[in-house]
Amino acid sequence: MPRFSVIVPAHRVEAYLGACLDSVLGQSFGDLEVIAVDDRSPDGCGELIDAYAARDGRVVPVHLAENGGLGRARNAGLARATGEYVLFLDGDDTLTPDALHTLSDRIKETDSPEILVFDYARTYLSGEVLRNQLAAELHEGDPQVFTLAERPGLLRLLMVVWNKAYRRDFVERTGLTFPPGYYEDTPWTFPALMSAETIAVLDRVCVHYRQRRQGSILGTVSHRHFDVFDQYDRVFAFLDAHPELERWRPVVFRRMVDHFTAVYTKPGRLPAGERAAFLHRARDQYRLHRTPLPPLGPRDRLRHALVRHGSHRAFGALRLAARASGRARRTARSLKARARRSGLRAHYALQRRLPLRERDALFGAADGHGYTHHPAALERAARDLVPGLRTFWITRPEHRHTAPTATRRVTPGSAAYFTALARARYLVTDGEPEPGHVKRRGQCVVQTGRGTPLKRVGAEVLDRPAAGTTDVNRVVATADQWDYALSGNRHTTLTWERAYPAAYTVLEYGQPRADAFHSPDPAARERLRETLGLAPDVTALLYAPTYRDHRTGPHHPPDLDRMLHRLGPRFAVLARAHPRCGAPLLPPGTAPSTRLIDVSAHPSVERLCLASDALITDYSSLMVEYAVLDRPIVLYADDWAAFEAARGLSVDLRDCAPGPVACDEDDLTAIFASGTWSGPGSAARRAAFRTRFCPWDDGRAAERVVRRVFLGEQPPAL
Structure with a gap:
């Protein structure tokens, strides 16, 4: 019996299905079966599934005689599943690297729960990846295993089936199946969570949920969105049949009203001529399943009142009023901000007198x-x-x-x-x-x-x-x-004169922030490494690239996780994004690790330098200060030509780099795997670099500057 059965329904997703299946079959955890269900797709999904099955015996092809929708396709997959746990993955989505390995480890840690809930991230055509905004609900605190009553916040998450792993014997025991229709996840997810006696969570993105411009069910204008009413009828029927779960009726009722409102208000779902009919039907459902609720906030009260009365015209009028109110609030904020700026300008003018x-x-x-x-x-x-x-x-x-x-x-x-x-x-x-x-x-x-x-x-x-x-x-x-x-070397002094021609005085006294690197405290370094989660015997590589003017978003680093996997457990990476990037270097959903640590928010890059054993950078001036530590430096410059064209370098780092230069990820990995990074050639290049760029760094640069500027003293000849 495999550990996982991954059920992949496919209909009109030929362009994405290969990536989906590759993301599953390429997992580092191989104890799985993929049940790929061709839901009578008119494109090449069926042939693609058969081709994958011919190449990999873990793929179980299922071909349906008629198109029945996601629910029927998933049921067909369930009927063929033999794994201990069942996962659902839509044919245009993907699993993240090592997701199944992490899921299996978490299942072991939590003693095989009936449901394991994990996180997802939305991926967009632009390449942007955004993690679920409610990720805090997946905090892995105590207790590790619980019921829904102990973590009711899980019902705030998106009610989908593909962000959970289900123990197959639990699915069979509870008789869970998918009904037909557009919103088939709703009558599966609510009963599953409410029935489970053991639930666990995993605070990691395991699925990338593709946001398609066209073809998505939620982005299709159709009468079939009326199906949402039947699906909630099924959820309330389940509650009627299980009086021991009555406590969840108010929660489901409130989610139902929110869901109806979302379908009604979101553009691109309901045909224009059927919006009033939808609201009338929502009113009937509200009255049918009405349940006493605790006090609601103003916005919720308005939403419930509109659904309760089902007034299409009133809803439209109130939306117009809300927009007008919003414009008024924005105008008031703008006027207040302008008044504050005017007041501060007047204050500044007064203080200057x-x-x-x-x-x-x-x-x-x-x-x-x-x-x-x-x-x-x-x-x-x-x-x-x-x-x-x-x-x-x-x-x-x-x-x-x-x-x-x-x-x-x-x-x-x-x-x-x-x-x-x-x-x-x-x-x-x-x-x-x-x-x-x-x-x-x-x-x-x-x-x-x-x-x-x-x-x-x-x-x-x-x-x-x-x-x-x-x-x-x-x-x-x-x-x-x-x-x-300030200047730390002759190169900087000459650059200031060319780049900023004016009548100031250049103080070529060294680099003040590198003073701390001249005589680092070993005990303080070990304490800092401990707070970062670094093991005493691990080699910590600080990866700190500079900002790219020619990019609209953050620089895309090498695949640090893959590099560490190839290098083995003796290496770890501290990844620090440039402050101007506005985003961490690690992709959303990267699992917390003691070997790959995001330190973008750490307040002091100097302390990170002290904690590390080597620096990986590109064109950043940080390499000059780091050279004072006399620790290995490796340059990773995979976009040299683009950077040179957009901004340009004032020195040719390929000739004077303080260590080896890698032009792609394989080069970078090989430099560390071979030991080149810390060899005698690297030490010789670093020594030459220090002679050129760190001539005055003796730990007293800040003192020299302060004595000259604040005390008027001329420092002794350097």
């Missing part, structure tokens, strides 16, 4: 995303070295906890922020100034930059597509406000 606070210094980094980078290193050093200095740190509310309590935290756009911006004697930042900022006489502006500019920046990029709407006047005007610009 008041005297500077000579002992105040305002620091900011990464657009308010935490206490990090060169400004953070300078803020720490300034507090230690400058008597009486009062420091302020710009941080968004969600990152306030990253800043030390010794500095005052101000929120971007707040009155306190504009006060500090107008009156602080020192402004230290790694980004562009606040729009509308006016540098006052006597203010000292320190531009730290965000690392060694290996990519083209400023005026150097104006002839490249990455420049976008940037113009040279704005670039130069920005640099005109600087008093000092």
